[in-house]
Amino acid sequence: MTALKKRKRQYQIQILTLTDQNPSKEKTRNQAKELSIPHFFPIPISFLKMDYLKSVVPSQLILEQGSNLVVINPGSANVRIGLASQDAPFNIPHCIARYTTQVPKRNVQDQVLNSQITTVQHMERERAYDVAASLLKIPFLDEKVANNALPRKMVRVDGFNPQNSRKESAFVWTDVYEKNAASSSATGVDNESGGQHQGADSQEPSSNEPKLKQSIYGEEAVRISPAEPYCLRRPIRRGHLNISQHYPMQQVLEDLHAIWDWILIEKLHIPLSKRIKYAAILVVPETFDNREIKEMLSIVLRDLHFSSAVVHQEGLAAVFGNGLSTACVVNIGAQVASVICVEDGVAMPTTEKTLPFGGEDISRCLLWTQRHHQTWPQIRTDVLSKPIDLLMLNRLKESYCEIKEGELDAVAVVHSYEDKMPAGSHKTRLTALNVPPIGLFYPMLLVPDVYPPPPRSWFHDYEDMLEDTWQMDFPRRTEMPDGLFPNSFNVGFPMWDNYPVFAAKPKKEEKVGLAEAITSSILSTGRIELQRKLFCSIQLIGGVALTAGFVPAVEERVLHAIPSNEAIDTVEVLQSRTNPTFVSWKGGAILGILDFGRDAWIHREDWIRNGIHIGSGRKYKDSYFLQAQAMCYINS
Structure with a gap:
């Protein structure tokens, strides 16, 4: 145990060094020269690795090791992708809009939409508002509405153009036509990215007719007018693959591949032919099932052509990202919040809590609150059929919502987006802006009335990959190298057709507020010393963590x-x-x-030929225990 603790401590020192230091180029160059070791020096390679890690300057290490590592952190609303040597990743809406001739047209291809709140949910939501109002020392819902019997004055501001004010500027509809459409059609050259557009009558377009893009990605996809012939798809919803009867599994996987491939080409400038020189790090949320992780690995290795890949948990990666070893990680994403405790660099599976709400639900609650108080302009705001409206609500939430006592109002400009028309600007006074974010502690305010969670019947594979069921009947010929022997089923191709199913318990979602989830997670560790340490080491991640007043609110509510x-x-x-x-x-x-x-790490050839078998004879661990390997990487 003493040796293991020593290795863990050395690993922590390296992480702290990487996160804190930023030496000069001259110092980096000098230390790099000092580290050069003759080839004939008879020292075991493991000692050389440790010595190098102890001595190398962090910026030099990042430059050497991070230039060919692509880090992919997929989320429900956004995907973060970048080279490990970058300071920050590209943060891009995780969606794709595809051209469609379907009639009637579906604006958003998603799960069954349920925009109607039941009477019980409505009553519970109003009660939750009053509880939050009592906490924030603002009038209750009925009192507020009674005091505002007359609608507030709202002014339409035509041609509103504030100076350098991001939070007030309007979004612009996406141009769905190819930029070089005119030139390509005139010369008869077909555009590779857009392809030849086929109309509903399957006739060839005239030479002067502009071509529509076949696929549009990221924020541009969200800003497409509903009047255009496009269907928006989000391959991940509420922390799971967005599989449903309206969105088949194969389409979900194709869209994931297309989005990631587009980012690699357009943002990172890594074409398919050069990706064999790169390795991928897949940082996955705790909500993903093993089966979903395997499918993503197949996309990364088989379809995107990375040479190798490894999986790390989002919560565990967050701890290392802040140079810590023990913490309670509270991850509030756009659609899901999760809590998990990490001790000495190892995630504890029994402490995981998943909450079915996130930042987008706060934005929807903001809209509900304003409509209830009659402060929202008389415009058609619909987050279901017009995703651009959700972009506007997210921006208003980030700009004006905070957690503090007392009435919180603000004068803001709200925009209306009608089909293909320029955005209309409406100046109004928004009220109760501290209520939506406090809904994280009173989840009935954030009732998920728009998108239900994916049907769990689609996911039957909950087996623990630590068990040796995968290698029972697959003997290896001794003359073949490790990791390269054939077996009877192939993970790299249609995985689910003849895939063995192991019954186990699916991951549960909690129906409690954030404070109760944090408290329950930490107390489940069972040791008072660790509990005290974790209660003093809460780490908030996700965009919602930037909300003003959120930190003291978490500390106060968890203590209570x-x-x-x-x-x-x-x-x-x-x-x-x-x-x-x-x-x-x-x-x-x-x-x-x-x-x-x-x-x-899993190598591309091993994954395509042999599935999860690893050359050393161990099974690949994509569950919580994966992180325990991090402490053994350096000395292995």
Whole structure:
């Protein structure tokens, strides 16, 4: 145990060094020269690795090891992708819009939409508002509405053009036509990215007719007018692959591949032919099932042509991204919030809590609150059929919502988006802006009335990949190298057709508020010393963590949620050293850079031919215990 603790401590020192230091180029060059070792020097390679990690300057290590590592952190609303050597990733809406001739046209291809709140949900939502109002010391819902019997004055501001004000500027509809359409049609050359557009009558367009793009990605896809012949797809919803009867599995996987491939080409400038020189680090949320992770690995290795890949958990990566070893990680994403505890660099599976709400639900609650108080302009705001409206609500939330006592109003400009028309600007006074974010502690305010969770019947594969069921009947010929022997089923191709199913318990979603989830997660560790340490080491990640007043609100609410019979009287949220939105991505980059041994990495050929078999004879671990390998990478 002493040796293991020593290795863990050395690993922590390296992570702290990577996150904190930024030496000069001259110092980097000098130390690099000092580290050069003759080839004949008879020292075991493991000692050389450790000595190098102890001595190398962090910027030099990042430059050497991070230039060919691509870190992919997929989320429900956004995907963060970048080279490990970058300071920050590209943060791009995780969606694709495809041209369609379907009649009637579906604006958004998603799960079954349920925009109607039941009477019970409506009553519970109003009660939750009153509880939050009592906490924030603002009038209750009925009192507020009674005092505002007459609608507030709202002014339409035509041609509104504030100076350098991002939060007030309007979004612009996406131009769906190819930029070089006129020239290509005149010369008879077909555009590779857009392809030849076929109309509903399957006739060839005239030479002067502009061509529509076949696929549009990221924010441009969200800003397409509903009047255009496009269908928006989001391959991940509520922390899972967005599979449903309206969105088949094959389409989900094709869209994931297309989005990631587009980012690699357009943003990172890594064409398919050069990706064999790159390795990928997949930083996945705790909500993903093993089967979903396997499918993503197949996309990365088989379709995107990376030479090798490794999987790390989002919560664990966040801890390393902030240079910590033990913490309670609270990850508030756009559609899902999760809590998990990490001790000495190892995630604890029994502490995981998943909450079915996130930042987008706060934005929808903002709209509900304003409509209830009659402060929202008389415009058609619909997050279901017009995703651009959700972009506007997210921006208003980020600009004006905060958690503090007392009435919180603000004068803002709200925009209306009608089909293909320029955005209309409406100046109004928004009210109760502190209520939506406090809904994280009172989840009935954030009732998920828009998108239900994916049907769990689509996911039957919950087996623990630590067990040796995969290698029972597949003997290896001794003359073949490790990891390269054929077996009877292939993970790289249609995986689910003849895939063995192991019954186990699916991951559960909690129906409690954030404070109760944090408290329950930490108390489930069972050891008072660890509990006290975790309550003083809460780490908030995700964009919502940037909300003003959120940190003291978490500390206060968690302290009140601790049972009186527990000997704990202190709660503290640690300040993040990195932007909370990107800290998991950054942690994944650090883990990839420090992983010199690459024992947990899966090589492309091994994955396509042999599935999960690893050359050393161990099974690949894509569950919680995967992170335990991080402490053994360097000395292996």
